[in-house]
Amino acid sequence: MSVVDDATIKLGYDSHDRLSAYDNLVYPVVSRRSRGLSLGINLNPDKRCNFDCVYCQVERPQPSAIIRPDIDQLESELRHWLGRLREGDYRGYLLKDIALAGDGEPTSEKQLPQVLELLLTLKEEYQLPESVKLILFTNGSGMDRKDLQAIYPRFFEAAGEVWFKLDYWDQQSLVEINRTNLKFDSLISKLQRFGNKYPVVLQSCFFQWKGQRFAVELYQPYIELVKTLISEGLQIQKIQAYTLARKPAEMDAHPWPDADMDELAEQLRQQCALSVELFYEKGAE
Numbered sequence: 001m002s003v004v005d006d007a008t009i010k011l012g013y014d015s016h017d018r019l020s021a022y023d024n025l026v027y028p029v030v031s032r033r034s035r036g037l038s039l040g041i042n043l044n045p046d047k048r049c050n051f052d053c054v055y056c057q058v059e060r061p062q063p064s065a066i067i068r069p070d071i072d073q074l075e076s077e078l079r080h081w082l083g084r085l086r087e088g089d090y091r092g093y094l095l096k097d098i099a100l101a102g103d104g105e106p107t108s109e110k111q112l113p114q115v116l117e118l119l120l121t122l123k124e125e126y127q128l129p130e131s132v133k134l135i136l137f138t139n140g141s142g143m144d145r146k147d148l149q150a151i152y153p154r155f156f157e158a159a160g161e162v163w164f165k166l167d168y169w170d171q172q173s174l175v176e177i178n179r180t181n182l183k184f185d186s187l188i189s190k191l192q193r194f195g196n197k198y199p200v201v202l203q204s205c206f207f208q209w210k211g212q213r214f215a216v217e218l219y220q221p222y223i224e225l226v227k228t229l230i231s232e233g234l235q236i237q238k239i240q241a242y243t244l245a246r247k248p249a250e251m252d253a254h255p256w257p258d259a260d261m262d263e264l265a266e267q268l269r270q271q272c273a274l275s276v277e278l279f280y281e282k283g284a285e
């Protein structure tokens with residue numbers, strides 16, 4: 001297994017190639033949310049996910065040769081990139097984070113505890129500064145796994161962050177937006193059990209879909225849910241509110257206009273006293 005050559009790698013806010021077509025598990029990406037270079041780890045090269053979000057931007061028709069991630073391969077690819085970045089920037093970008101994201105739900109991968117241990121080890125060994133975060137993207141479905149509980153305190157000590165998906169506010173919106181068999185009550189309970197103990201960054205995607213069904217004026221129930229979660233002890237570091245910036249799974253889903261993003265953010269700030277980061281269709285706030 002070799003890391004793909006530079007000529008193959010496209011870097012840019014509109015390009016999030018996972019490199020899984022080249023059987024690579026680690027991919028450099030310039031991310032709006034990271035505000036710089038992120039080393040992404042794709043723990044789901046088989047592109048399976050227990051959600052099927054309307055707005056998902058994973059290109060699933062492309063097959064990957066790797067079905068399961070291999071820890072040795074992952075370590076060797078991470079060492080390659082961290083070795084290069086020891087010298088400084090990569091194409092003008094400084095490393096901002098190492099992110100477990102990829103083409104599916106990281107917490108559905110059995111080897112996640114070993115992967116997190118590897119990240120903690122490498123962060124120390126390569127003396128990555130505090131400012132380089134470790135980020136676990138999740139839809140929350142596996143955050144309650146028993147084999148992860150002992151790692152979380154060390155993960156947060158090493159500038160770890162958990163970016164938790166919350167696009168829905170009830171069972172119906174969960175089914176419509178995220179199209180999963182998992183239950184609203186179960187997912188919210190997992191979010192609360194985790195987020196009442198550790199800080200979470202909520203990630204919420206807003207978009208037009210089914211005419212006016214998901215218009216900004218209908219989002220008060222989402223705001224009410226966030227208020228309730230806060231009142232019951234959820235530690236929300238901030239909300240990252242974003243809209244579509246790349247091709248979504250459903251072609252008739254469209255980005256919210258900037259004005260709608262601004263309006264929702266204002267309501268969240270006023271009603272929930274939260275920090276809200278906005279990611280418009282083109283560029284970040």
Ligand code: SF4
Pocket residue numbers: 049050051052053055056057058102103104105139
């Ligand atoms: S949880 Fe993520 S990977 Fe899974 S369908 Fe939704 S956006 Fe795509």
